[in-house]
Every structure is written in C-alpha cells, then in structure tokens.
Amino acid sequence: AQMFNSFLDATKSAIEMAAIANACDLAVPADGLGFPACGVDDLAHLFRPKAIGGILEREGMVEVVSSLERDGRPVARDLRWGVYVVLRAPNAYAEASFRQYGLRTDATGRYAAMYRPYHLIGLELAISVLSAALRGESTGQARQFNGDVVAVAKRALRTGEVLDGEGGYTVWGKLVPAARSLAEGALPIGLAHGVSLVRDVPAGETLRWSDAAVSDTPTVRARREMEHRFARPAVAAAAE
Structure with a gap:
C-alpha cells in the first residue's frame, strides 16, 4: 500500500522524471513538477517555453500531466495510462514531416507531440533485463546529475x-x-x-x-x- 501511495503523493513521478532528466540531459522545473491538466490534443501547445505561450521555463524540460482538472473533472483524452514526448522541429523539413505524418502540433507547427495511450510497465522491464544480461547493453543510465x-x-x-x-x-x-x-x-x-x-x-x-x-x-x-x-x-x- 505504501508503494502505491507514492504514486499518488507525487514521489513516484518525481523519481521517474529525475531518472529521465539525468539520462537524457534534460532540465527539471525550478520548484518541482507542476502536474498541469492536459489531454493529448493540447500537449504540443502546453509544453512549450513560456516565451511563446507554453508553460515550461525553458526548452528541454521534464514535466508530468494530470488526468484531472483542478476541480476534479476528468481531462478529455487524458494520458492516465500513457507516455508522451513533445518535439521541436529543427528545420522546415521536420516541420513539414510533422504535418505529413499526422502528428498533433501547436498552432505554429513547430512543436509536435508523440504519445502512447498505454504503458506496459513490468512487461517492458524484460527488455531492459534481457538487453543487460544477453548483450551487455543499457537501455538507460544516468549521465548527468540534473x-x-x-x-x-x-x-x-x-x-x-x-x-x-x-x-x-x-x-x-x-x-x-x-x-x-x-x-x-x-x-x-x-x-x-x-x-x-x-x-x-x-x-x-x-x-x-x-x-x-x-x-x-x-x-x-x-x-x-x-x-x-x-x-x-x-x-x-x-x-x-
């Protein structure tokens, strides 16, 4: 029960985002995760720098979405069980590809969201275990202390x-x-x-x-x- 409670009090999310930030050299929010309410259709709009209308302090930052509005209402097309990443197009070709391949973008077309509505958790762990045991390869390790x-x-x-x-x-x-x-x-x-x-x-x-x-x-x-x-x-x- 204590382990599952850590999912609800924000601890589990914090640990996972620290692992991602330290493995991928990403930044973390100055005062903790914000857990903004957001569905899949708004990911690319919300998770942009504040300077261009988003909520992030800067580019290249981790954050976790909430599947509930602050008043308790469910978020439309939430990612309760899923995972996501927001990308910025480095050039016009990538920006055009976002549109051509049907990725959900912000109004500028420069930011796009990729997501999966599921996360298999323990089942996916076998990939990491087998990669380490059979091939001596890591599927993720801390390289920074961000x-x-x-x-x-x-x-x-x-x-x-x-x-x-x-x-x-x-x-x-x-x-x-x-x-x-x-x-x-x-x-x-x-x-x-x-x-x-x-x-x-x-x-x-x-x-x-x-x-x-x-x-x-x-x-x-x-x-x-x-x-x-x-x-x-x-x-x-x-x-x-």
Whole structure:
C-alpha cells in the first residue's frame, strides 16, 4: 500500500522524471513538477517555453500531466495510462514531416507531440533485463546529475520521529534541480527511511542532511561521493 501511495503523493513521478532528466540531459522545473491538466490534443501547445505561450521555463524540460482538472473533472483524452514526448522541429523539413505524418502540433507547427495511450510497465522491464544480461547493453543510465528528489515534510515533524520514506506518513519526494539540492544540503527521499529526526521540521519544509541522524552505510557513502563529485559546478549553477 505504501508503494502505491507514492504514486499518488507525487514521489513516484518525481523519481521517474529525475531518472529521465539525468539520462537524457534534460532540465527539471525550478520548484518541482507542476502536474498541469492536459489531454493529448493540447500537449504540443502546453509544453512549450513560456516565451511563446507554453508553460515550461525553458526548452528541454521534464514535466508530468494530470488526468484531472483542478476541480476534479476528468481531462478529455487524458494520458492516465500513457507516455508522451513533445518535439521541436529543427528545420522546415521536420516541420513539414510533422504535418505529413499526422502528428498533433501547436498552432505554429513547430512543436509536435508523440504519445502512447498505454504503458506496459513490468512487461517492458524484460527488455531492459534481457538487453543487460544477453548483450551487455543499457537501455538507460544516468549521465548527468540534473535532477534530484528531495524529502519534504508532509506535516509538522517532531524531534525523534522516524521517517518512513516514499509513500509514507512523514515525507514525500519533490523533484528539484540537483544544483539546488546540493546547495541546500537537502536529504534525498531515497535515504529518508528508518532515520530519526534531530530537530523539528515544519510542514512543507525540505529536509536537510543535518535534520536527521543518518548512519554511515555504503549507500550513504556512495551518495556522499556523488555529491562531492558534482558539488562544485552544481553550487555555482545554483548561485546564478
């Protein structure tokens, strides 16, 4: 039940988008995923930079759509079970191809959406397993550290409380730029499980390493090593 709750409290989406951003060198929203309500017909219009009428802070950014309007009404032709990507035509030939092949575009014709209304999840996992085991090939791996998923207090937390991780009662995972996470010393959601707090944390506040008694485990050491390797350029980027 806790795992499925992580699908509903935004943690699962944040982890997946961090994986995509870090594997594909994409940016993440400055203050977390927005989950805008959007159906397949509006993808290419909505997921453009703000400068040309979209909602994205910039091009090349991850985002997740909601299948419900803010008032609870269902979105027409939603992608509840599906996946999508929005493309920008690099030239006139690609733009013409969008039209000729029937892709749904924005009004300019330069942005197009490709989508599937389904996502086979566990069934697709076999492709990655077999590719790794039989061919020694990865179907996706982190090459950058663009996005991080940090632990945020779901409610007011008290000193001595034990965090219960993603999908639990204490924290949820928020996607933020890795530069911001490192600059703030944020506690990653993956390590916010089974550790006790050493100070009170208000509801909605991002937890920091200094807020919890985190043991020196191999996993923690690996994370700290990664932070050390990325810290200098990331902190500089956060200051810009």
